[in-house]
Amino acid sequence: MAKYQFLYDLKTPEKTWRGSGKHYFKNGEVSSEAGRITDMEGPHGLYWCLDTIMHKVPADTDPDIDHMPHYHVHGYETFFVDSGSLYLYINGQRAEAKKGDIVHLQAGQAHGMLFKEEVKWRGTYHDYQVYHEAGDVRRVHEYLPETKDDPDLNALMPRGEMDNIPLEPFLYTDVPTEQCLGIKNISRPHASYDMFPGLSLKVVVERWENGGTKEMVCAVMEPGFTAEWVKYPKLRELLYVRSGKVKFTVLGEEFIADDECVVDIPRFAPHSIEVLEHSEVYDMGGQSYWSLFMQNYASILKHKPDTLTPEKLDELKKKFDIQIKSIGMK
DSSP, rough: OOOOOOOEEEOHHHHHOSSSSEEEOOSSHHHHHHHEEOBTTTTBBBTEEEEEEEOOOOTOOTTTOOSOEEEEEOOEEEEEOOOOOOEEEEEEEEEEEEEEETEOOOTTOOEEEESOOEEEEEEEESOOOOOOOOHHHHHHHOOOGGGOOOOOTTTTTTTBTOOOOOOOOOOEEEEEEEGGGEOOTTTTEEEEEEETTTTEEEEOOGGGTTTOOOEEEEEEEEEEEEEOOOOSSOOOOEEEEEEEEEEETTTTTEEEETTTTEEOOOOOEEEEEEEEEEEEESSSSOOOHHHHHHHHHHHHHHHHHHHHHHHHHHHHHTTTHHHHHHHHHE
């Protein structure tokens, strides 16, 4: 048995979820079940990951009214749609998101969702505020049930527990998925870099879409591709193996992550990978400046290839916090 826990298999929530909660439709049926995978870290609340099952809306749901319109004052959210389909309401538009898509929502951006069927809804968040006053108010309700409808008490938690502000139902126009900027897909990346054997690096969410705090890239890798990180990497890694099969070695422990697995690698932990099947792996931590690194690398390769010495490459890695020591095909 591994000494440390690095692997979270989302296919087995009964083993993986480290705490859970439920929400309900107006008719009393369960609308969603959310499981905590990893916790917030640091002033921006990075590395937070939840695994949520969103249930199909009741048959009498009115899409013009009941699509959960709300916004977040501070929080950013990125969701993997790993089953089913939903309508996303955003920027005066309604578009369909299906399995394989990624929904990205920015702070202050009004949005809503209507789940047409059961959806595996895996999310990573940052700068998401938690208001502890809500728990304090609920405690008073518990001990003094007669205060449940006391407006003076309930006014002390105007935002509820989370940074989640309800809005009036949206007016919208239906648009194709490809025209909705809030729905991402690696088939429509901001940029794709295919300069290394066995690797295609796709920029899915740019740093400027996250208030400058993080980005998301997807490494599409072929069998036999290998990568080794620097000896003591200073950045924590939170990787999502959305499909495929990858062998990880972390702190001397070997394990295989396949479809729907989150790998949480602590900082300073020596680690490496070997790809066993065609795989899509997303960097959910998003702290390395991969997008800028690849832009600069590609530019030098085209305009000044003779200057791309090992020393220059090391300089670029250091400048953009790239922790990879070496890559190659086995």
